[in-house]
Amino acid sequence: QVQFVESGGGLVQPGGSLRLSCTAYGYGSIFSIYEMGWYRQAPGKQRELVAHITNTLHTSYHVSVAGRFTISRDNTQNTAYLQMNSLKPEDTAVYYCNGRGDFGDGSWGQGTQVTVSS
Numbered sequence: 001q002v003q004f005v006e007s008g009g010g011l012v013q014p015g016g017s018l019r020l021s022c023t024a025y026g027y028g029s030i031f032s033i034y035e036m037g038w039y040r041q042a043p044g045k046q047r048e049l050v051a052h053i054t055n056t057l058h059t060s061y062h063v064s065v066a067g068r069f070t071i072s073r074d075n076t077q078n079t080a081y082l083q084m085n086s087l088k089p090e091d092t093a094v095y096y097c098n099g100r101g102d103f104g105d106g107s108w109g110q111g112t113q114v115t116v117s118s
Helices: none
Strands: 003-007 010-012 018-025 033-041 048-054 059-061 069-074 079-084 093-101 112-116
Touching: 003 093, 018 033, 018 093, 018 112, 033 069, 033 079, 048 069, 048 079, 059 069, 079 093
Parallel strands: 010 112
Antiparallel strands: 003 018, 018 079, 033 048, 033 093, 048 059, 069 079, 093 112
16 A cells, blocks of 8 residues: 655745645555645535646646646655645645555545645
């Protein structure tokens, strides 16, 4: 089983920026990740996909973050990043990442809290 662990969240003022990181851990196993995605879940709402990247670096974004968020990945480190600029209060949520590979679907981590508030 491959576990995805997020970091980098925090409190930021509207208009500010944060960079989230996500690393996949296979606990000694060798694995390949085909695609990775960043998700978020706000209080009282369902988890939604906000950014996605394939192993050929094709990216796609939720309409609410397009032009403000950028997803990238470092395949040598099994890591994905989410650069978030021009943050808005409605971006406040717990952010998760997950991926799919030769192991199937990964296991969800604890997520990282992002709070956008003045």
